[in-house]
Amino acid sequence: MAQRLDAREPSFPQAFAELLSAKREVSEDVDQAVRAIIEDVVVRGDEALIDYTYRFDGLALQPETLRVSDAEIDAAEAQCPREALEALAFAKERIEVYHQTQRPQDSMTTDALGVTLGWRWNAIESVGLYVPGGRASYPSSVLMNAVPAKVAGVPRIAMVVPTPRGDTNPLVLAAARLAGVDEVFRIGGAQAIAALAYGTSSVRPVAKIVGPGNAYVAAAKRRVFGQVGIDMIAGPSEVLILADAHGNPEWIAADLLAQAEHDPAAQSILITDSAALADSVEQAVERQLKTLPKADIAGASWRDYGAIILIDHLENAIPLVDRLAPEHLEIETDDAEELASRVRNAGSIFLGSHTPEAIGDYVGGPNHVLPTARSARFSSGLGVLDFMKRSSILKCDAEALRALGPAAIALGRSEGLEGHARSVAIRLNL
Amino acid sequence: MAQRLDAREPSFPQAFAELLSAKREVSEDVDQAVRAIIEDVVVRGDEALIDYTYRFDGLALQPETLRVSDAEIDAAEAQCPREALEALAFAKERIEVYHQTQRPQDSMTTDALGVTLGWRWNAIESVGLYVPGGRASYPSSVLMNAVPAKVAGVPRIAMVVPTPRGDTNPLVLAAARLAGVDEVFRIGGAQAIAALAYGTSSVRPVAKIVGPGNAYVAAAKRRVFGQVGIDMIAGPSEVLILADAHGNPEWIAADLLAQAEHDPAAQSILITDSAALADSVEQAVERQLKTLPKADIAGASWRDYGAIILIDHLENAIPLVDRLAPEHLEIETDDAEELASRVRNAGSIFLGSHTPEAIGDYVGGPNHVLPTARSARFSSGLGVLDFMKRSSILKCDAEALRALGPAAIALGRSEGLEGHARSVAIRLNL
Incomplete structure (x- = not known):
């Protein structure tokens, strides 16, 4: 009650x-264990990945079986009930249409002083997607993470999913293919996060990691933040x-x-x-x-x-x-x-x-990856913008620089940054 | 060379x-010290703030002098050279105009199945702005952090700035007023971050904290992340x-x-x-x-x-x-x-x-708070979007639910979430 x-x-x-x-959450203190796993993957690469996968998932792998093959994904798809595959395709289509409207606009204008300014959005060059194994392995989450990345234009999505004792969820693999995931690796835990962040011989590193996971995965994401981008901790x-x-x-x-x-x-x-x-x-x-x-x-x-x-x-x-x-x-x-x-x-x-x-x-259609634990006060659900970033652009000609320069020189000097002031003044013969 | x-x-x-x-950075191990400071501020509030400010900044305060008064800001403004104030006003105007073009659009459409969907952006309800004291106390950074927040529509901006031995930078206070900062507190370090995140009798808590700082400030921001939002670590x-x-x-x-x-x-x-x-x-x-x-x-x-x-x-x-x-x-x-x-x-x-x-x-005009240490691979400079968040919106009528329902039921059951399937089926008499 x-x-x-x-x-x-x-x-x-x-x-x-x-x-x-x-x-509502017990915060397990797994940080020391996670740190050791990450350092080991950085040093020993594939070998460490294989050791941890044997230890934690009871699965013996070789470097060449870390990645799930296309034939295996074919076989998984063939195993899925048609009704589920159709529902997945219907969902993918609706998620895609909704997220297409989120694509941001570039901007470039020239103002009255002759200054050209604006910004340009670019997709992140590569994204890693963590998918939990076992009970919380949801095909719908594969779509919700991968589709916005594809809509953003991310050229490479690498997915990791642990397969304890070799158990895979066929519908998760079918969802990965449907959503346009480029590579799937059967690894999980902090070791998978470390591989995505730092790379190994078999797993090329990515620039950002998204997707939910257990306490080890969450702690690993916090640790590799900076080396790569991460999404929120769910x-x-x-x-x-x-x-x-x-x-x-x-x-x-x-x-x-x-x-x-x-x-x-x-x-x-x-x-x-x-x-x-x-x-x-x-x-x-x-x-x-x-x-x-x-x-x-x-x-x-x-x-x-x-x-x-x-x-x-x-x-x-x-x-x-x-x-x-x-x-x-x-x-x-x-x-x-x-x-x-x-x-x-x-x-x-x-x-x-x-x-x-x-x-x-x-x-x-809207994303189901959403801010929890009162974080909607300051953050949004996952979307296309999470897979893009903006470069601001500024261009002055000689006249525009004459208009802006004196104020920049004054502010540089007021902040004690004479080198800043000089980099402007030298162009104006001041 | x-x-x-x-x-x-x-x-x-x-x-x-x-x-x-x-x-290029030595990561100082200040995490334990920072943790203790935060816990102390949570427990003792203003009293802890006053103790730490005396210890670290050599400044004796009372609860009623934690906040910088309007009269003090008047006096600071009067002290500033007119040329610097004018340059600051010129900069503020240009930053404001640039960031106004970043305001995002809401969206709401009804699709062919009768589903109404879209999103709405809202400003974050309150923002804390950290401004370093001493050498790195830059009035331009006050503008670059506060102006986008104001353009976003943030109703309350609380600024903290340490004033070692009472030394204040008059131009920083002038910039705060110019940018529309609502409250200024003469506190810094991890204790100021803790006060902004958890609140004390004198400092109401905020929903997000932005602005650069030393190793203590950075470690404190990492620690309070989740309780509040934070910007990137510069x-x-x-x-x-x-x-x-x-x-x-x-x-x-x-x-x-x-x-x-x-x-x-x-x-x-x-x-x-x-x-x-x-x-x-x-x-x-x-x-x-x-x-x-x-x-x-x-x-x-x-x-x-x-x-x-x-x-x-x-x-x-x-x-x-x-x-x-x-x-x-x-x-x-x-x-x-x-x-x-x-x-x-x-x-x-x-x-x-x-x-x-x-x-x-x-x-x-563009923001000078920008991603460092190769993080431009996955993140953008500060902007209006950092001070807003998006709520997705979905509305079905009975007919739209009949169109979407069967696929949702199929996916719910395929994920073993019968309660999800039932919440749809019960409305369709299935």
């Missing part, structure tokens, strides 16, 4: 602050549902549980102005849990981190939403658009009662 | 690889100049030294296809060093990290540029635009012989 909060009670501010600050998933008295309690309960089944540390929250809805959602959750295959996980998440918050007016939900800064926000109210327009902090917003969050996980 | 490399020699690939991998500055036989050796030498005077660990590199230019630039550097006020710093940088690389054809410079991925790239050749269009990795590009990099530091 999730906790209940009531915004009209004097204890609410304190209870809400505690909900906000609840730690935490447990979250949904916040905002509903009024007209909300359908069974549908809302299903959405709360869809989030909760990801992870015992996932968080599902309902905010409503209807005490009757709060009660019926609570009952529906208990009822639906009885037949849910992942009832253990979903039940633990709902019990430990779930919450139902009763408020007096829906407008008063907005400041609470912004403080929670949820990864996923569903607004199932009459004036959903209007309420949504007043939200500052949310990774993604689902409007109306016919937009369950699971649609966004797979086939909506 | 900088090192000389010749691309036509067999030893070049090895020598260039060594140039690329040369470590390394020593760099310039790469690409010039042909028509380049002016005195101007090029001045630009190499302008970069070198920042820091003994700064790096200035010239790539040219003219052996004669290489020689005359080298001589000009030595000559100009004799009268440069910061000759000690610039000379050490040029000696330890400077380089002149001779190549046979200018086109062959492009792969070297992309591997170096310089913070600043000057192209002083006849076909500068054409060469620039083929560069993938550079923080900022300066075209032609009348665009010294120092113009970009102050009054060009």
Whole structure:
């Protein structure tokens, strides 16, 4: 049973602050182990990769079998149910179309002083994509990471995925091919991150690494940051549902549980102005849990981190939403658009009662890699811009330099940087 | 005297690889000290801030003097030379105009299946700006960090700047007012980062922290990342100049030294296809060093990290540029635009012989906070997007959900997430 909060009670501010600050992740101290693995891969390359893969994944490899062959991907594809492959192709198409609209524009103008200025975007030259093995090996995540990179124009995507005891997920390999991944390696953990960052004989290094992983992978990404770029560090998933008295309690309960089944540390929250809805959602959750295959996980998440918050007016939900800064926000109210327009902090917003969050996980089009743990206050979901970077461009002719130069000289001198001032003055014979 | 490399020699690939991998920064191990400071500020708040400021800055404060008053900023402004204030206002105006063109567009469309989808950008709710004290306290950096935040629409910017023994830089305070900074606190180091991230009685917490700092500040930013957003960790500055036989050796030498005077660990590199230019630039550097006020710093940088690389054809410079991925790239050749269009990795590009990099530091318009240490391979200079974040938006009506639902159900089941499938199926009576 999730906790209940009531915004009209004097204890609410304190209870809400505690909900906000609840730690849902145990941070394992794996940093020393990860450091040693990375250093070993830097020194011994393929040999270290093969040793760790044998030790952690129970899989004996040779340098020539580190990479998954085209024939193996063919075979994997042939194994997949046609319905799943078709659904994957449908999803890929929708994700691609959505992300194409995110491609940024270059800019170049000449201003009244004759200064030409602007910027140009370029794709990152190579990207590594980490895909977890085992339970959390999701083909949909392969699409969500690789498709925006391809849309950005990244010329080379190298994917790594551990295959414990040789077990591969055929649909993950099919998704990799569908999304245009160029190379797939059957390695995982900190050793795979090290190989992508520093390179080995078999794995050429990349410029940026994206994709979720366990505590070792997250620690390795933090460590190699600087050598390569990384994406955000993903935490447990979250949904916040905002509903009024007209909300359908069974549908809302299903959405709360869809989030909760990801992870015992996932968080599902309902905010409503209807005490009757709060009660019926609570009952529906208990009822639906009885037949849910992942009832253990979903039940633990709902019990430990779930919450139902009763408020007096829906407008008063907005400041609470912004403080929670949820990864996923569903607004199932009459004036959903209007309420949504007043939200500052949310990774993604689902409007109306016919937009369950699971649609966004797979086939909506927007990315499902989204900021967790309140980081929607300062960051965005994954997109095309994460696979590009901008070079600013500036050009003066002699006249433009005469117009700008004196102010640059004054500021250089005021900062004690005479060399800066001179590099301008020498061109103006000053 | 900088090192000389010749691309036509067999030893070049090895020598260039060594140039690329040369470590220019000593990474001080300050992480444990920083951790203790942060924990102390979290627990003791203002009291800890005041203690550390007394210990590290030799300045005795009270809670009510942590913040710099409006009257003090008035007084600082009155102290500044009019020429510097005018140059600052000129720079601010140009930076503002450039960054206004970076404001991103929202998007919302309804596709053929009736799915409404798009995104909305919002400004980050509050930003902390770190400004170093002492030698590296640059008013231009205040503008470069605060102006894009204001253009993005950030409602609250809190600046921190240490004032050792009470010494303040009046032009830094004037720049803060000019740029629209809302609050200024006379604190620095890891304690200031902790206050911005976690808040104290006097310093309200922010959602993101930007701005350069020493090893303690950098380590503190890494530590609070997640609690708040951070910008990149800046390394020593760099310039790469690409010039042909028509380049002016005195101007090029001045630009190499302008970069070198920042820091003994700064790096200035010239790539040219003219052996004669290489020689005359080298001589000009030595000559100009004799009268440069910061000759000690610039000379050490040029000696330890400077380089002149001779190549046979200018086109062959492009792969070297992309591997170096310089913070600043000057192209002083006849076909500068054409060469620039083929560069993938550079923080900022300066075209032609009348665009010294120092113009970009102050009054060009583009941002001078740029990726260093080869990180232009995967990241961009500071801009308006760094102060905004995007919420994706999705809306289905009943019909749209019927169109998307079956594929979502298929993918949910293929990933073993029955709760996801049910949250869709329950709305379709499946």
